[in-house]
Amino acid sequence: MNRILYSLLSIFTLTSVFFSCGPAEIENKTEVENTEVAAEKKEKPIILFFGNSLTAGYGIEQDLAFPGLVQDRLDSLGKEYKVINGGLSGETTAGGVGRIDWFLEEEPAIFILELGGNDGLRGIELSETKKNLEIIIDKVQSKYPDTKILLAGMQIPPNMGQEYTEEFQAIYPEVAKTKDVELIPFLLLNVGGIKELNLPDGIHPTAEGHKIVLENIWEHLKDDV
Structure with missing residues (x-):
């Protein structure tokens, strides 16, 4: 008999505890848990570098190339971004058109376009x-109108003649103006043509470069992150 009374008392106690947590409290707890799960699943905003061997970090460890260094800078400042290195050695602008859609499966918050150098070297x-x-810019703007786009300006040696070299350099400000994107006037400023900051090929920067x-x-990124 005592055992039966003890069991009934235990059930009564557990039931009281359960119903003391009213529907509102249970609902609030569920909302908090769902919010925490959603926060964990939320992706970091993406910064996508899309370019050739310069972006890829030809001749050095990829983490030492400028996309990796940008990630390090962001991390050190407590900025929650995910940097993607979309560099491919030997890439031309035509090749970039062919592969850009694959990189746009996810929306980049910032898109840095670094292509054209190989076009110029090949004439x-x-x-x-x-x-x-x-x-390429149209594809990004069409799919993700809120994405910030930076166009990295390039220069080439005068191997193809002075006229071609000058016209090549002028492409970048023209495209930036036409497409209303921000221009980095010359990506390799204070690096290009400086022997000690480039690999023996004279084209690709060293880690210091x-x-x-x-x-x-x-300089062009800091105000947007």
């Missing part, structure tokens, strides 16, 4: 380079 028709840069490129980019 590709300047109108084609300009058209391809515009197509990439540190300077970081600052060239950061």
Whole structure:
């Protein structure tokens, strides 16, 4: 008999505890838990560098290339961003048009376009380079109108003649103006043509060179992160 009374008392106590948590409290607890789960699942905003071997970090460890250095800078400042290195050695603007859609599966908060250098070194028709840069920008703007776009200006040695070299350099400010995007006037400022800051090929920056490129980019990036 005592055992039965004890069991009934235990059930009564548990039931009282359960119903003391009213529907509102249970609902609030569920909302808090759902909010915490959603926060965990929320992705960091993306900064996408889309370019050629300069972006890829040819000749050095990828983490030492300027996209990796941008990630390090953001982390050190407590900025919650995910940097994606979309660099491919040997890439031309035409190649970039062909692969940009794959990189736009996720929305980038900031998109940095660094292409054209290989076009210039190969003597590709300047109108084609300009058209391809515009197509890539159009694709980003069309799919993600809120994405901030930076266009990295490039220069090439005068191997193809002075006229071609000057017209190539002029492409970037023209595209930036036409498409209303921000221009980094010359990505390799204070690096290009300086022997000790480039690999033996004279084209790709050393790890020290990439540190300077970081600052060239950061000047245009810092107010948007």
